[in-house]
Amino acid sequence: MRVRGFLLLPTIALSALNVSCPRPASEPAATSPAPAPASAVTAPASAAEPPLAAPSPSLAGPATAADPAGPAAPPGVSAAMDATASATTDPAADLAAPGVDPLALPVLPPQLVDDGSDELPRLDPPPTAPLTPKEEVHELASIARETWIFAEPRWTSRRIGYLRAGAVVARRPEPSGRESCAGGWYRIEPSGYVCIGASATLNIHDLAVEASSRRAIRRFFAQAASPAPSAPRGEAAAPRAELASLDLRGEAAPAAPHARLGALPAAADAAPAALPAAADATPAALPAAPDAAPAALAAAPEAELAAWLNGLPYTYVMSRSPTPPLYARLPSEDEQRAAEPDLGAHLLRAATAARAPDFVAPPPPDATPSVLLYGRPAPGLAGDRRSPDALVLGRARTRSGFALLSTFDHDGRRFGLTTDLTVLPLDRTRVIRPSAFSGLRLAEDVALPVAFAKRRHATRLVPGERGGLTRAPLRFREALPLSGASRRVGGIDHLEARDGSLVRADDVVRVDPLPRAPAWAVRGRKWIDVSINQQSLVAYEGSRPVYVTLVSTGADGLGDPKTTRSTIQGLFRIHTKHVTVTMDGDEEDEDPFDFRDVPFVQYFTEGFAFHAAYWHDEFGTPRSHGCVNLAPLDAAWLFEWTTPEVPAAWHGALSLRKGTLVSIRP
Incomplete structure (x- = not known):
């Protein structure tokens, strides 16, 4: 799976980053399609290609250093960015070697330590809210799929996020500079700079802004x-x-x-x-x-x-x-x-x-x-x-x-x-009727182990009105906090739930607490533990689990992620988050697809990511092309819990050093 038409992170130097759920190496390499609408549709075979209108001078004039035609950078800058990117490697690549137990590492490897390199420069104060209703509100709007936000007011600065068409954000009244940007670089809320030109406008009533004004819902x-x-x-x-x-x-x-x-x-x-x-x-x-x-x-x-x-x-x-x-x-x-x-x-x-x-x-x-x-x-x-x-x-x-x-x-x-x-x-x-499944948010007084029913017609034993035990229904994938005790009833092993009921051990997936917390899981540090064998995900703050759910990892289980549809193993950091982004496969693939606006995508290495899946409801079963699929409610919660944070009006955020840690193991 790949993200179509999305140029990612050349300015923060990730050479091995494929913005996709990966495909086996034997498959043809993904190529970038033509600009939209070709990026969104396949032209009718029976119709001649319609003539193309000349682009509006106000939106996409000739490509010049003063007004680059496109959301990324002016001519010449992209080449410099690519050269920088090719000189570096994915910081977590050597942590994905077979046999590496991410939970056994005594300390975080240097490439995953927050060394302060992601700190934003303090060049201009943020926009200020008007003090009176009559005071003018200064805003800018995105008119592109990606309007990049830079750490500093220049194209060669690193990208820290982007806006999606229709987003309106507060800005400072005057530009902070015009270096290679005729419309000016504006400091926006809460951080970063946007160039007014091909992908952004000061006219918040632009037709593209009006048409795209409905924002994505972020439930949590x-x-x-x-x-x-x-x-x-x-x-x-x-x-x-x-x-x-x-x-x-x-x-x-x-x-x-x-x-x-x-x-x-x-x-x-x-x-x-x-x-x-x-x-x-x-x-x-x-x-x-x-x-x-x-x-x-x-x-x-x-x-x-x-x-x-x-x-x-x-x-x-x-x-x-x-x-x-x-x-x-x-x-x-x-x-x-x-x-x-x-x-x-x-x-x-x-x-x-x-x-x-x-x-x-x-x-x-x-x-x-x-x-x-x-x-x-x-x-x-x-x-x-x-x-x-x-x-x-x-x-x-x-x-x-x-x-x-x-x-x-x-x-x-x-x-x-x-x-x-x-x-x-x-x-x-x-x-689409989205999956109603969701995991369990663990309160202070509720901890692991937790069991999820893996059979559709499972039952549990509860005390009967006249003594003894009677059967009660157990919903498919229902979460049951366990006491940790077990009993044999009728010669069959049962697990005891915290409410006193009993469930057959072979009817559930049991997610147990770790024997010991990793040495690097210091108090308050957020991290995620994914087990491929159990198809489970647990979110931790230090040594305390705060959320547990079922996921769908790569369809080929513990295979080689370079040649099969398997999820990579190792210790990583989330580095890029998208509220939504489009993923697709080549028409020649055995399983072609074109999924627009895949929700709550969080990349942690190469093309591997957490994301919601709206096209299936098989969480708890290996299913994906290599990414970690989550039910929509789980993905929505996890997206807001992890770092880097995505501000309210933004559609994506990027950070190499401040993202939440991710451990993926058998």
């Missing part, structure tokens, strides 16, 4: 960063009593349009009051207090959306076959029939599918995005090359996943606006 961010989420610009949070008449953005739900084009039945578009409880839901396992959202958050529409998404940052859909066209604008009925020759038969099949028991309805419709009204095309992000007359930008690839900024009705069909600002018909996709 508010707990760690602020007591309450900020209301939308110029609006107040809606009271919970009013949510029934509001759409998911807090706006009045529009009246349903006149049904045309064989619209789906009403049931297909109606979002359930609540998602049906999944068979593996473990609400009892999660303590209410630690994970409870603040009261102010519960009153906001985002809380309803976060609950519906079950930890995912967006609504996600997967393409069906044949794959959906990706429109540049809302098509008329005639244009839909021309672009989708099978439309009539397809809508009949979609109506039948909507009546299936496992059908997942999309969320309630939003208002049509204003940028799409009156037949206007969706604005392209910086670097996109779209013809103003283009209707179809291409078709989704096989086994594609998309994140949606909004869904809305048009001519009797439901459409979605993707994070790449393309429009796709949702009846050619299936809405």
Whole structure:
């Protein structure tokens, strides 16, 4: 698996960094695709390539040192960055040698010690909040997939993070310099500098900013960063009593349009009051207090959306076959029939599918995005090359996943606006119902061992009303804190839970405390322990476990990560975090895929990362291409707990020396 179109970290000198879940060495090397929309779609085979419009001078003028055409750096700088990168190696590469027990190391290796090299220079004070409502607010906005944030106001400085299109951040009123940046380098909140030019603008009302204004939901961010989420610009949070008449953005739900084009039945578009409880839901396992959202958050529409998404940052859909066209604008009925020759038969099949028991309805419709009204095309992000007359930008690839900024009705069909600002018909996709599984957050009085039920029809023994023991159901993957004691009942070994119940030892995965904490696990230091054999993850603060869950590591178990789909072993640091990032494989692969906006990605060495998986629900079983897959709720929690921290408006953050330690072992 690779991250498409994402240039990562040349300025902090990681030569071996492949931003992907790795592929076996025998497979063809990944190549960078053409700029979007080619990076997002495959052009229709039957259609001639549309003419490309000249880029807007205000967004992507000629590549000059004063205004580089692209989010990275001006000509000449990239070559220097690459030369610097090639002269160094991954700092944790020699810690991944076979046979190295990361827990037995007496001290941290020098390459993992925080030597202060990641400290940010203090050149300018941060932006200040206005003292009065009438005082001007100074902000800038991202208009690209990646708007890089630099430690200092120059292209050759190291990158410390990036913004995603639609992000608006506070800035200082005046630029801190204009070195190779005609628009000026601005100090932003909470740190770093952004160049105003091809990927960022001072016009926070730019169409690309407006179209991308809905931000990714970070369910656990508010707990760690602020007591309450900020209301939308110029609006107040809606009271919970009013949510029934509001759409998911807090706006009045529009009246349903006149049904045309064989619209789906009403049931297909109606979002359930609540998602049906999944068979593996473990609400009892999660303590209410630690994970409870603040009261102010519960009153906001985002809380309803976060609950519906079950930890995912967006609504996600997967393409069906044949794959959906990706429109540049809302098509008329005639244009839909021309672009989708099978439309009539397809809508009949979609109506039948909507009546299936496992059908997942999309969320309630939003208002049509204003940028799409009156037949206007969706604005392209910086670097996109779209013809103003283009209707179809291409078709989704096989086994594609998309994140949606909004869904809305048009001519009797439901459409979605993707994070790449393309429009796709949702009846050619299936809405993702994310896994309801989550691990167990360990309070001060709850520690390991913890057991997870690994059989779907497991039971446990509880005291009966008339004495003796009786059987009670045990949900699949339900977490049970254990007392540490065991008993034989009927000749079968049972483990005793803290509540006094008994569970068969062969029905559960048991996660035990470590015999002894690593010498380097000093008090308060955060670190993560992953066991490939047990498919478990435990988050520690010093020697105290604070979270335990099940994961999916590489499908090939303990194999060679260079030649098989196995997870690398060793001791590492998380160095790069993305709220979401796209991962894909080559069409020639035996398992081609194109997953947009994979949530809560945390790279720790080469192409290996923790991330949520919205396309499967097999946590506890080896499954991945080499990364460590987590359920969405687990990934969302872990993302906010680890370092480097990703500030509220940022989409990614980078640090070589301050990231959370990661131990991966058999």
